[in-house]
Amino acid sequence: MVNLLLSALSGLVLSAAFEPISLWWVAPIALALEMFALSRSERTYPSVLAFALTFNLVLLHWTSTYVGSVPWIILASGLSLFYLPLVAVKRLGIAFFPLIFIVLEEIRNRFPFQGFGWARIAYSQADAPYAKIAAHGGAVALSAITVLIGLVLFYLFQKQFRILILLPLLIVLVPINVQMNETTQALMIQGNVPKLGLDFNSRAKEVFFNHVKETDIALKNRKVDFILWPENSVDVDPFRNPEVFEALNSYKVPLIVGAIVGRDNETLNTSILWTKESQNVYIKQHLTPFGEYIPLRSLASKISPFVDDVRDFTPGNESTIFTVDKAKIAPVICYELLDDQILEKAAKSSNLLAVQTNSATFGDSAQSAQQLQITRIRAIEHSRNILSVSTTGFSAVIDYNGKVLQKSDMGTAQHLYAEIGLISSTSPRDRYGDWALVMTLIWLLIVTRRAYIYRR
The missing domain is CATH 3.60.110.10 (Carbon-nitrogen hydrolase)
Incomplete structure (x- = not known):
């Protein structure tokens, strides 16, 4: 029950990264909290649903403004189902959380009905000091680095030092020539x-x-x-x-x-x-x-x-x-x-x-x-x-x-x-085109593999 409440709390905290509260820095903290809850939980499906449903209900409450609560609840519930594959991290290891999370986010951006990407983590990060990574790798890369910061926070909480996961952050130091x-x-x-x-x-x-x-x-x-x-x-x-x-x-x-x-x-x-x-x-x-x-x-x-x-x-x-x-x-x-x-x-x-x-x-x-x-x-x-x-x-x-x-x-x-x-x-992201997504996923695969081998 405690882990279920932790998951619900992490979803609530994650919603605070978006407007109207808009605290960008709580997003990686919330994600680290959900990783912690999943690592401890024996009932992973309810934990993931508690996280996803709380997050989407709070974030998308505006959809109920004039049409009532039923469409809002259906939308939030339907979107929450797309988070369920996160339960796999209990078996595979928390190192897989960022990769699975970003793949699921990209699926939601495209399916169903051409997708609904409103809850993309990147969209809460406009004021983050690393937001310029979007110019290199797109919104998907910005989402990915935010989730990886959450992973590092999780490891630090476990007294494990794996800060090298964030090495790709150095790309924000590469100047972009704007004419x-x-x-x-x-x-x-x-x-x-x-x-x-x-x-x-x-x-x-x-x-x-x-x-x-x-x-x-x-x-x-x-x-x-x-x-x-x-x-x-x-x-x-x-x-x-x-x-x-x-x-x-x-x-x-x-x-x-x-x-x-x-x-x-x-x-x-x-x-x-x-x-x-x-x-x-x-x-x-x-x-x-x-x-x-x-x-x-x-x-x-x-x-x-x-x-x-x-x-x-x-x-x-x-x-x-x-x-x-x-x-x-x-x-x-x-x-x-x-x-x-x-x-x-x-x-x-x-x-x-x-x-x-x-x-x-x-x-x-x-x-x-x-x-x-x-x-x-x-x-x-x-x-x-x-x-x-x-x-x-x-x-x-x-x-x-x-x-x-x-x-x-x-x-x-x-x-x-x-x-x-x-x-x-x-922008570099537009020069790369679809390769921005491919390179982000390859980067996540490398990070996942290294973190997984380290655990073993």
Whole structure:
């Protein structure tokens, strides 16, 4: 029973590494505590479940904001099942914990429904002194080093000195050449919504005119190269509504807007580079399961009454780059932040990333702050400055070191001016591509083998 409580405590402590508490240094401590609990436990399955369920329930509580507790509990419980192979460390040895943990994390990033990587350990480490390892080996390498620090702490608690496990940390001392010779002037608009909740845009065009109003106020004070609006800021199809179409055409400055567009019988979540002369449309590729489409709809409808209110969107199948003078801007729409391949392709093709999101459906929960954590890691990983704009907050300007240069408040109409650098160089992680994952797993295999042989 004591070990079960220790596992639950470790899951609780691990959640504190993420927003809204955001203490990066508790993550390796929590993982070391779970290793200790597993090493002592005779009931390893309950111990792993206690750790995983506590962690996911606390971390993902925001998913229950407007839909109730049942979907939240199902999501947390389903994700927790993916941690069960950790029981193998009881037989194989604690040295296998990092390797198994990272493999399971990568599986969760991809499966089911294209994966849900929100709980990736790396996303809690933006303020860690070793966070720059993400620029070399990606988020997977940052997760791996965090778990390995936990392993070293476990060994130290056992009075075993194996600090050489962390030798790969020296890679953070290798300088990264960031080439940034040009800048662009951006105006970010957080227009706010009439009310938070699932029906945030129930009153046609009100969200749109909120953003028009805030844009008009901001343009009185400064000239900019382009204007960035968030996901769902244009809450009616701009190609089918003459009033909205003309309002967008009235701006002399290029606009990048998030709009819901109808095409034949399809509904599309889009980012549009809008000028009076032309409109370049990017269609969101990685849709949010149970938010923008419903997998297993007949089963899901028995669990939540809100399922029938969700219309299935149609995903896009290609990336798009918006060109505004020297700026080559890759739009990333909300949930796509979790997709490694989309981010890699976007970073390689652009010199600036623009993240457009809508947090209105999660109220004033920790969701937006946790998403900002993810965005900071993506900035480090891909050596790109990022403009992240939300309908309700938090909107932020983030540099390639993951530092938040500017940040809006939640639940208000605000605007941010940003003179942001355009980075033409590529991070080592993006030069390696998929090899970043392969090399991380090889590194973990070597560490595991050495630690295992030492134990024997």
